[in-house]
Amino acid sequence: MTTITMRVNGKDVSAPAEGNTLLVNFLREDLKLTGTHVGCDTSQCGACVVHVNGVAVKSCTMFAEDAAGAEVSTIEGMANADGSLGTIQQAFQDYHGLQCGFCTPGMVMIAADLLRSNPTPSEQEIRDHLEGNICRCTGYHNIVKAIQAASGQDVSAVAAE
Amino acid sequence: MYAFDFVKAASVEEAVSALASGEAQALGGGQTLIPTLKARLADPGTLISLAHIDSLKFVRAGDGMVEIGGGTTHATVAAETAQTYPGLADLAGRIGDPSVRNRGTIGGSLANNDPSACYPAAALGSGATIVTNSREIAADDFFEGMFATSLEEGEIVTAVKFPIPEKSHYEKMAQPASRFPLVAVFVAKFADGVRVAVTGASNDGVFRWAEAEKALSADFSVAAVQELKHSDDDMIADLHGTAAYRAHLIGVMTRRAVAQMV
Ligand SMILES: Cc1cc2nc3c(=O)[nH]c(=O)nc-3n(C[C@H](O)[C@H](O)[C@H](O)COP(=O)(O)OP(=O)(O)OC[C@H]3O[C@@H](n4cnc5c(N)ncnc54)[C@H](O)[C@@H]3O)c2cc1C
Ligand code: FES
Ligand code: FES
Numbered sequence: 001m002t003t004i005t006m007r008v009n010g011k012d013v014s015a016p017a018e019g020n021t022l023l024v025n026f027l028r029e030d031l032k033l034t035g036t037h038v039g040c041d042t043s044q045c046g047a048c049v050v051h052v053n054g055v056a057v058k059s060c061t062m063f064a065e066d067a068a069g070a071e072v073s074t075i076e077g078m079a080n081a082d083g084s085l086g087t088i089q090q091a092f093q094d095y096h097g098l099q100c101g102f103c104t105p106g107m108v109m110i111a112a113d114l115l116r117s118n119p120t121p122s123e124q125e126i127r128d129h130l131e132g133n134i135c136r137c138t139g140y141h142n143i144v145k146a147i148q149a150a151s152g153q154d155v156s157a158v159a160a161e
Numbered sequence: 162m163y164a165f166d167f168v169k170a171a172s173v174e175e176a177v178s179a180l181a182s183g184e185a186q187a188l189g190g191g192q193t194l195i196p197t198l199k200a201r202l203a204d205p206g207t208l209i210s211l212a213h214i215d216s217l218k219f220v221r222a223g224d225g226m227v228e229i230g231g232g233t234t235h236a237t238v239a240a241e242t243a244q245t246y247p248g249l250a251d252l253a254g255r256i257g258d259p260s261v262r263n264r265g266t267i268g269g270s271l272a273n274n275d276p277s278a279c280y281p282a283a284a285l286g287s288g289a290t291i292v293t294n295s296r297e298i299a300a301d302d303f304f305e306g307m308f309a310t311s312l313e314e315g316e317i318v319t320a321v322k323f324p325i326p327e328k329s330h331y332e333k334m335a336q337p338a339s340r341f342p343l344v345a346v347f348v349a350k351f352a353d354g355v356r357v358a359v360t361g362a363s364n365d366g367v368f369r370w371a372e373a374e375k376a377l378s379a380d381f382s383v384a385a386v387q388e389l390k391h392s393d394d395d396m397i398a399d400l401h402g403t404a405a406y407r408a409h410l411i412g413v414m415t416r417r418a419v420a421q422m423v
Binding site: 002018019020022041042043044046049055056057058060061062063065066068110113114129131132133 | 162163164165166167169188191192195196198199208210212213236257258259260261263264338339340
């Protein structure tokens with residue numbers, strides 16, 4: 001066991017962990033940040049996406065030790081300071097971008113990753129960026145629409161399929 | 162996963178000496194090795210993480226070459242070779258998905274030599290040189306069949322040197338679930354000839370299609386390869402496609418690649 005320290009959502013945290021502890025298990029089990037989900041555990045679904053030093057990663061496919069000393073953001077850090085929903089989260093609610101909600105933490109994190117480098121993405125750019133995030137419920141249409149709306153683009157003409 | 166010790170190497174020298182101790186294995190971006198460890202298909206006593214070795218992370222261009230550090234992520238290659246070697250940048254930018262590209266490295270991909278991986282096609286198709294902690298290996302000598310390379314036990318890919326072609330294009334038929342190529346072809350046109358590398362198709366892993374290279378070197382046009390057919394001997398056959406289908410795709414992907422370049 002070694003003690004792993006990192007900065008998660010702006011707070012310094014540390015906990016002891018085994019060498020084979022995955023970042024997602026460190027977040028969920030040691031730090032009790034259970035907003036980040038495990039959908040597949042085989043690197044396919046993206047439910048576990050968090051940001052490490054400013055870029056999206058699948059936290060089920062990274063060891064906690066490799067994130068030691070890093071700046072990590074999770075879905076728990078996406079709300080506004082007063083606890084109200086952040087812009088992307090609010091857009092998911094407004095445009096019905098979720099049904100069961102299991103994929104949503106990863107979807108919001110990958111959306112935030114896209115909007116940081118591309119503030120007004122096209123529909124195709126959004127779909128390309130969601131390639132590693134799987135949703136079993138929505139059919140993606142409203143997720144794409146929510147992300148477009150969160151980026152400040154007019155989605156009133158986008159059909160509600 | 163089995164239990165193992167985790168060591169973060171600070172330098173190539175440190176990693177090489179840690180790897181010399183037998184039971185240890187190198188960890189690059191982990192995008193292949195971590196799923197393998199979860200499936201208990203590997204049981205290293207110690208994992209040596211290369212992710213914190215700064216000297217393995219660079220992209221340098223000059224003298225008609227691009228040199229890329231072995232620990233450079235796919236996302237960085239896609240961003241930093243866009244001007245100097247757009248065919249390579251495009252290939253790197255379509256590996257897997259954005260989160261995979263932020264972790265996976267070129268050294269890990271080449272060392273793994275998955276028969277369906279993208280980078281081996283670029284390395285072989287460009288006539289690249291693979292640089293390790295102890296020597297330089299021409300791509301033509303590096304790939305030795307499915308998941309096999311000429312790397313010795315504990316040898317680390319520290320860099321890859323790509324000669325920049327006049328033009329290049331990577332045409333990938335992505336398997337829709339995994340995003341890996343079902344079959345993909347990298348075509349590179351140099352002043353002294355054309356190289357054509359095929360991935361995803363053969364039980365022997367990445368290979369050069371000699372007939373297409375000859376035809377395209379004589380006449381760089383779609384017509385030159387219009388009638389060429391690759392044999393289906395020893396092609397991969399699985400639930401995603403038969404050997405004959407893969408052999409057919411080699412021709413189709415080659416023609417599509419050339420069509421993008423003329
Ligand atoms: C969902 C998903 C989709 C993917 N899609 C594609 C795709 O479309 N195309 C594609 O090509 N790949 C794809 N991949 C694989 C991905 O590109 C991997 O990143 C890559 O194959 C391995 O690189 P890595 O750095 O992650 O290596 P690791 O997983 O860390 O290691 C792989 C192997 O290489 C060894 N190794 C690692 N680094 C070095 C080094 N510097 N020197 C020597 N040995 C080393 C390790 O010991 C291990 O045996 C995908 C992966 C996932 C999870
Ligand atoms: S849980 Fe990590 S990709 Fe599915
Ligand atoms: S809302 Fe249920 S998986 Fe996406």
